[in-house]
Amino acid sequence: MKRTMLACLLSAALLWPQSPPAPQKPEEDVVFRASSNLVLVTVFARDKQGKPLAGLTKEDFTLIENGKPQTISVFDFQRIDAVVPAPATALTERPAAAVAPPVEAAKPELSERERLRDRRLLVLYFDWSSMQSTDQVRAKEAAGQFVRTQMTPADLVSMVSFASKLTVDVEFTADKNPLLEQIVKYQSGIASEFAETGDAEADTSEDAAFSADETEFNIFNTDRKLIALEDTARRLGALPEKKALIYFSSGCGRTGGDNESQLRATINAAVRGNVSFYPVDVKGLTAEPPGGGAASAGARGTGLFSGQTQTKQRDRSMQQQDTMTALASDTGGKALLDDNNLATGIVHAQQDLQSYYVLGYYSSDDRRDGRFRRVEVKFTPAALARIGGAKLDSRGGYFAEKEFKAFNRFDKERQLEDALLLGDPVTDLRLALEVNWFRFAKDRYFVPVAVKIPGSAIPLAKKGAAETTEFDFIGQVRNSRGGVVATVRDAIKIQLREEKTGRRGSASLLYDTGFTLPPGDYKTRMLVRESQSGRMGTFETPFSIPDLNASPAANARVSSVVWSSQFVPIAEAVGAANKKLVKKQGEHPLVMGGGKQKLMPSVTRVFRHGQKLAAYAELYDPTQTDGATAVSAVVGLYRDRKLVAQSQPVRVSQTAAGRAAAPVLVELPLQASLAAGEYAAQLTMIDEAGRRFSTSRTPVVVTSSK
Numbered sequence: 001m002k003r004t005m006l007a008c009l010l011s012a013a014l015l016w017p018q019s020p021p022a023p024q025k026p027e028e029d030v031v032f033r034a035s036s037n038l039v040l041v042t043v044f045a046r047d048k049q050g051k052p053l054a055g056l057t058k059e060d061f062t063l064i065e066n067g068k069p070q071t072i073s074v075f076d077f078q079r080i081d082a083v084v085p086a087p088a089t090a091l092t093e094r095p096a097a098a099v100a101p102p103v104e105a106a107k108p109e110l111s112e113r114e115r116l117r118d119r120r121l122l123v124l125y126f127d128w129s130s131m132q133s134t135d136q137v138r139a140k141e142a143a144g145q146f147v148r149t150q151m152t153p154a155d156l157v158s159m160v161s162f163a164s165k166l167t168v169d170v171e172f173t174a175d176k177n178p179l180l181e182q183i184v185k186y187q188s189g190i191a192s193e194f195a196e197t198g199d200a201e202a203d204t205s206e207d208a209a210f211s212a213d214e215t216e217f218n219i220f221n222t223d224r225k226l227i228a229l230e231d232t233a234r235r236l237g238a239l240p241e242k243k244a245l246i247y248f249s250s251g252c253g254r255t256g257g258d259n260e261s262q263l264r265a266t267i268n269a270a271v272r273g274n275v276s277f278y279p280v281d282v283k284g285l286t287a288e289p290p291g292g293g294a295a296s297a298g299a300r301g302t303g304l305f306s307g308q309t310q311t312k313q314r315d316r317s318m319q320q321q322d323t324m325t326a327l328a329s330d331t332g333g334k335a336l337l338d339d340n341n342l343a344t345g346i347v348h349a350q351q352d353l354q355s356y357y358v359l360g361y362y363s364s365d366d367r368r369d370g371r372f373r374r375v376e377v378k379f380t381p382a383a384l385a386r387i388g389g390a391k392l393d394s395r396g397g398y399f400a401e402k403e404f405k406a407f408n409r410f411d412k413e414r415q416l417e418d419a420l421l422l423g424d425p426v427t428d429l430r431l432a433l434e435v436n437w438f439r440f441a442k443d444r445y446f447v448p449v450a451v452k453i454p455g456s457a458i459p460l461a462k463k464g465a466a467e468t469t470e471f472d473f474i475g476q477v478r479n480s481r482g483g484v485v486a487t488v489r490d491a492i493k494i495q496l497r498e499e500k501t502g503r504r505g506s507a508s509l510l511y512d513t514g515f516t517l518p519p520g521d522y523k524t525r526m527l528v529r530e531s532q533s534g535r536m537g538t539f540e541t542p543f544s545i546p547d548l549n550a551s552p553a554a555n556a557r558v559s560s561v562v563w564s565s566q567f568v569p570i571a572e573a574v575g576a577a578n579k580k581l582v583k584k585q586g587e588h589p590l591v592m593g594g595g596k597q598k599l600m601p602s603v604t605r606v607f608r609h610g611q612k613l614a615a616y617a618e619l620y621d622p623t624q625t626d627g628a629t630a631v632s633a634v635v636g637l638y639r640d641r642k643l644v645a646q647s648q649p650v651r652v653s654q655t656a657a658g659r660a661a662a663p664v665l666v667e668l669p670l671q672a673s674l675a676a677g678e679y680a681a682q683l684t685m686i687d688e689a690g691r692r693f694s695t696s697r698t699p700v701v702v703t704s705s706k
Helices: 112-116 133-149 176-185 215-236 260-272 308-329 343-352 381-387 409-421 570-575 579-587
Strands: 011-015 038-046 061-065 068-070 072-078 120-127 155-162 166-173 243-249 275-281 356-362 372-379 391-394 397-399 432-435 445-454 461-463 466-479 484-497 508-517 520-530 536-545 562-569 597-601 606-608 612-620 631-639 642-646 650-652 661-669 677-687 692-703
Touching: 038 061, 038 072, 038 372, 061 356, 120 133, 120 215, 120 343, 133 176, 133 243, 133 343, 155 176, 155 215, 166 176, 166 215, 215 243, 215 260, 215 275, 243 308, 243 343, 260 275, 260 308, 260 397, 260 409, 275 308, 275 343, 372 381, 372 391, 409 466, 409 520, 409 536, 432 520, 432 536, 445 466, 445 520, 445 536, 445 597, 466 508, 484 508, 508 520, 508 597, 612 631, 612 677, 612 692, 631 661, 631 692, 650 661
Parallel strands: 120 155, 120 243, 243 275, 606 692
Antiparallel strands: 011 508, 038 356, 038 391, 061 068, 061 372, 072 356, 155 166, 372 397, 432 445, 445 508, 461 466, 466 484, 466 520, 520 536, 562 597, 562 612, 612 661, 631 642, 631 650, 631 677, 677 692
């Protein structure tokens, strides 16, 4: 992942207290653990004539997982009426407003469970990003035809569309009018630029014109489609009933094995969510001439004569249909290919979704290894003797959930991507974050970001004479319009010596990175994952970078203030992450002492007796007299609006190399006589020659060293 940073500045250091706390007797915590793996299986029971069988009980079924009988804990029967289309309606047939409707007694509102019971749940899913404008028109016509003439009273239909994002346009409803209204609202041509045009590929001969490699784009585009389908299946999984998703698309091609992982994840989500895919190829029956039709660009090179162009053309079409066939066959649906009557694809789902039984069991295999579990549903001998030649139709199995230690490389990457894009925060791993900013140029600011993780949340694995663990860090910065303007991706390894591991519970891990940004309003989101247990944590916070050039000349132009209590040798600070970065730390504003030490921000603002409370800031464009500046600063602690402690004044007469900035570092020793509690720490900076000053306050906590 590309890093948009000044010099890719990062550090990782374990901040140990200067004196270990007194040992305490560990408290015994009472922990209750419970886990369950409820598996729902939809079973269609039909007699010799193919009609649904009603009146069966759970004693009539035997359920087996991987050869082991399971106890049926959930049993339900969904009675769905035969497919009888409702009378055709149109939007204009609504009662006129002037005609008063008859007065009826108010009916109690049905719960969601009661509203969906004994109903056929159909989802019309329009993938606009895969269709050309003409294909989109055909898809809308097919959906409109079904709603007007083939939708039955037992049907509840929902509409979902995917262009640049996934949108639920109509929730499940039996009313035809909102469905028809939504079909009219769909605009032809939306997101059609993402659709494959079907142009013949250029030949690979030497005289062929250069053709850009679109492999990466195709992989990304296919993953977008499959991820949207997976998200839809997960949302529908909240409903235990059987769902049929009719997928209108012009094809979803794969690039070799690059999309296999996402395809499997999509199918697994559908199987777990009790969703069957019914893909409909809206291109219909096509007779494409060799080299492409009149609407596509002509083939180049000698491929048209050698047969390579025709082969690629056929392979591309077959790959698109293979993906749709895999989605259907692996989820229990049917794919409609090479058929111009597109509404037939919806009717297939309608006819397949008849009365069915829902069997649920808690799997006796509690392993979370991600392996396939084969599920068999049979009639008991007594039921089979009573019913005769009845048939059962159910899914053949499912993939178990996966715990982190069973993840492969693709699973780990996907977990990070999903967690980063997730709206809700992940809190398995506690962390805190601090953002500062320093001006490096008139319109560019360096933004160091510090992430702190408590040592008690860091599990370690024994490796030789030391204990180690690894962390993955992903960060994003978005501007006020929601666009990503900076990213960072790092993996660091933490190694502790045996004499330090005993104090890990009172230590903290501090990760430091940085970005270069212009003035504006931003929001940063950091994601951290620990590699031993797979626990993750996210932290999101908004921040603003002021345009100091726009501030009045009479005001002091000052950076943000970094509060700290510890300096770390630069080699120790960045060595755990990447030793090559040591040389780049000279540009970091928090690196001091001739590039040998780094000031580590105190994210939590908690300090102890015996430490020094340090404040660092920069005053920009200081007034100079005879080539020298005169900037003074002091730190004070206030409690109940009274000054209780103050540092010695610090004077700065030189500016930072290459920058019109006077760096100020002030330290205040925290004496044992200072009462423990909350204080307000204030840094006051004065440009004596320019007669300007600035103050900055922050709440801090002082604790006893005992």
